[in-house]
Amino acid sequence: MNGFQQIDKLSGVAGAAALVVLAVAPLVFPGNYLIGVLTVAAIYGIWAVSWDFMSGLTGRENFGHSLFIGVGAYVAGVVNVQMELGPWWSLPASMLLAVAFALLLGFPTLRLKGPYFALAMLSAAVIMQRLMLIFWEYTGGEEGIQDIAPLIRNNLHYYWFVLVVLAATTFILSWMARSRWGLILRAIRGDEATCLAAGIPITTYKIVSLVISAAFAGLGGALYAHYQLQVSPQLFAVVTSVTIITMVYVGGMGTIYGPVGGALLLTLLTEGLRNFGEWRLMIYSLLLIFILFFLPNGFIAPLWKRVRSGWGDRA
Amino acid sequence: MEILIYGAVTSAIYAMLAVGFTLIFGVARVLNLAHGSFYALGAYGTYVLTSIVGLPLWLAALLAIAGVSVFGVVVEKALIRPLRYSQLGVLMITLAVSLVVEQALFLIFGSEYRNVPAFIDTKVSIGGVDVAGQRLLTLVVAVVAIGALYLFIQRTRLGSAILAISQDAEAAKYMGIPSDRIFSLVMAISAALAALAGVLAGPFLSVQPSMHLLPIVKAFAIVIVGGLGSIPGSILAALMLGYAETLVAYLISTSWTEIVSVLATLLTLVFRPAGIFGKRAAF
Numbered sequence: 001m002n003g004f005q006q007i008d009k010l011s012g013v014a015g016a017a018a019l020v021v022l023a024v025a026p027l028v029f030p031g032n033y034l035i036g037v038l039t040v041a042a043i044y045g046i047w048a049v050s051w052d053f054m055s056g057l058t059g060r061e062n063f064g065h066s067l068f069i070g071v072g073a074y075v076a077g078v079v080n081v082q083m084e085l086g087p088w089w090s091l092p093a094s095m096l097l098a099v100a101f102a103l104l105l106g107f108p109t110l111r112l113k114g115p116y117f118a119l120a121m122l123s124a125a126v127i128m129q130r131l132m133l134i135f136w137e138y139t140g141g142e143e144g145i146q147d148i149a150p151l152i153r154n155n156l157h158y159y160w161f162v163l164v165v166l167a168a169t170t171f172i173l174s175w176m177a178r179s180r181w182g183l184i185l186r187a188i189r190g191d192e193a194t195c196l197a198a199g200i201p202i203t204t205y206k207i208v209s210l211v212i213s214a215a216f217a218g219l220g221g222a223l224y225a226h227y228q229l230q231v232s233p234q235l236f237a238v239v240t241s242v243t244i245i246t247m248v249y250v251g252g253m254g255t256i257y258g259p260v261g262g263a264l265l266l267t268l269l270t271e272g273l274r275n276f277g278e279w280r281l282m283i284y285s286l287l288l289i290f291i292l293f294f295l296p297n298g299f300i301a302p303l304w305k306r307v308r309s310g311w312g313d314r315a
Numbered sequence: 316m317e318i319l320i321y322g323a324v325t326s327a328i329y330a331m332l333a334v335g336f337t338l339i340f341g342v343a344r345v346l347n348l349a350h351g352s353f354y355a356l357g358a359y360g361t362y363v364l365t366s367i368v369g370l371p372l373w374l375a376a377l378l379a380i381a382g383v384s385v386f387g388v389v390v391e392k393a394l395i396r397p398l399r400y401s402q403l404g405v406l407m408i409t410l411a412v413s414l415v416v417e418q419a420l421f422l423i424f425g426s427e428y429r430n431v432p433a434f435i436d437t438k439v440s441i442g443g444v445d446v447a448g449q450r451l452l453t454l455v456v457a458v459v460a461i462g463a464l465y466l467f468i469q470r471t472r473l474g475s476a477i478l479a480i481s482q483d484a485e486a487a488k489y490m491g492i493p494s495d496r497i498f499s500l501v502m503a504i505s506a507a508l509a510a511l512a513g514v515l516a517g518p519f520l521s522v523q524p525s526m527h528l529l530p531i532v533k534a535f536a537i538v539i540v541g542g543l544g545s546i547p548g549s550i551l552a553a554l555m556l557g558y559a560e561t562l563v564a565y566l567i568s569t570s571w572t573e574i575v576s577v578l579a580t581l582l583t584l585v586f587r588p589a590g591i592f593g594k595r596a597a598f
Contacts, residue, residue, distance in 0.1 A: 061403050063348075063410065108584040115346050116539070116584060118406055122348070123532040127577050130529075134570040238528065242414060245407070282418040288411045289394070292404060 041267035046220035048259035054213035056254035059189035064121030066240035072221025077145030098218025129236035144232035174256040252301025261300035326557025327457035331512040333537035333549040335505035341544030348409040351527030352416040357510030358517035387506025420524040431517030453515040536576035
């Protein structure tokens with residue numbers, strides 16, 4: 001137990017160090033470009049962690065995470081532009097509506113074994129994207145909603161705010177993942193029948209974890225809307241979900257901190273690949289296939305575990 | 316009358332997509348998210364072979380279907396089979412394949428709509444309604460193709476091997492049925508049916524890189540309603556969904572048709588998760 005605590009402290013120190021590096025980076029290398037990239041990276045981080053909390057822990061893959069993200073972003077747009085409320089209202093509102101969608105979709109599908117959940121989420125996201133185009137009077141159609149007010153005018157300050165949200169999300173979710181609650185979720189991934197036999201209401205656990213995951217995804221969606229200052233139906237695209245899943249896979253599924261690293265790494269990599277333009281998504285998909293075959297445990301979490309155990313030996 | 320005919324055509328396309336989707340699931344327990352890509356590749360293949368290579372349409376269509384079928388088998392052997400031990404792995408890999416196909420189409424052809432030539436350009440008048448010949452042809456070919464598949468499964472040796480595996484894969488293996496070869500065969504049939512749907516529906520539906528998504532959503536809805544793995548179930552559900560969508564399009568507006576499939580899926584999952592003809596509540 002003692003060893004576990006110590007390693008945990010080491011992780012905390014490493015996390016704090018990473019946070020400081022990320023916060024200071026734009027001061028060392030000034031420029032709006034870097035701030036923009038890092039803001040997007042941090043938002044992807046929030047999405048990736050929230051995906052991992054539900055799907056990584058319980059093993060129920062959510063192919064429609066973009067649904068919650070899109071809902072969050074559109075709520076921000078509607079609340080801000082059409083209802084003309086202050087920008088801060090959109091954060092709780094988007095979390096609330098994403099939760100509503102999670103309940104609506106989770107209740108019928110998570111009761112069932114098999115692939116129903118993954119498929120239902122995928123189709124729900126596809127249909128939502130279509131609905132955004134069909135009800136263009138309210139959603140702006142292909143154009144989306146424009147002229148959303150920023151939460152914080154200063155780019156750098158907004159980046160720091162997003163970074164704090166990312167850190168808080170990661171902290172809360174990894175704390176929950178390590179609690180008894182997270183243990184049960186992991187047990188569900190291992191063997192549902194045994195959990196059921198032990199008297200654990202597995203459906204409730206799965207639905208609640210989807211709700212939590214959706215809440216943070218919606219929050220991230222709202223943050224994204226207030227960063228881009230517009231939303232478009234493209235957010236609902238399957239590609240968004242796949243990008244996030246790739247980040248989680250690169251980071252290491254079910255580890256919570258890994259996906260954050262995956263999100264940062266891949267966003268920066270994507271910026272590096274900007275010259276490839278249209279080839280980017282192709283490279284993403286191929287990368288996903290590659291990882292599925294050769295690195296089923298991901299890249300970042302195993303690396304960190306190795307580094308950590310190396311230090312643990314010396315200490 | 317219009318509703319009757321258009322509904323039948325829509326149902327026919329859905330049935331071709333859903334039967335292939337449910338077949339590969341029933342036999343190999345593979346949920347193929349790349350199924351829509353076969354449909355897209357069928358349409359694009361015909362487009363390339365006629366408009367660019369300049370082959371006659373019937374030859375182009377046959378080649379496209381054969382090509383997609385080979386592609387399906389290659390995907391099954393190279394990518395799906397190594398991951399079959401994990402259902403998540405299969406879902407991920409097929410999703411990745413569908414995205415690779417979509418991106419490849421996008422990189423080669425761009426995002427604009429393409430025109431796939433129709434087999435029949437004339438309009439036919441039935442009971443005072445003008446129907447494009449292509450739509451009628453789609454209906455006829457779909458009925459013939461699915462009928463042939465049914466006969467193949469019910470009447471031939473290979474067909475009974477397929478049935479045996481879908482009932483109990485392990486027992487079938489002990490009986491000496493080469494299950495891996497059967498999987499490849501089923502994948503080829505499933506891909507060919509999807510490609511056929513793409514070739515036939517291409518002329519009157521939109522042909523662009525992301526066209527694979529709606530078919531997969533519809534196929535999924537149909538297969539849930541009909542019962543995952545059941546072919547008669549998916550044919551019946553395809554008819555129901557096809558007519559329901561056509562009715563909604565006529566009575567309310569075309570915008571609402573997309574909601575029908577989602578509603579049907581959700582209601583089925585809540586009230587009868589096994590679907591109409593499904594045997595097990597969960598597997």
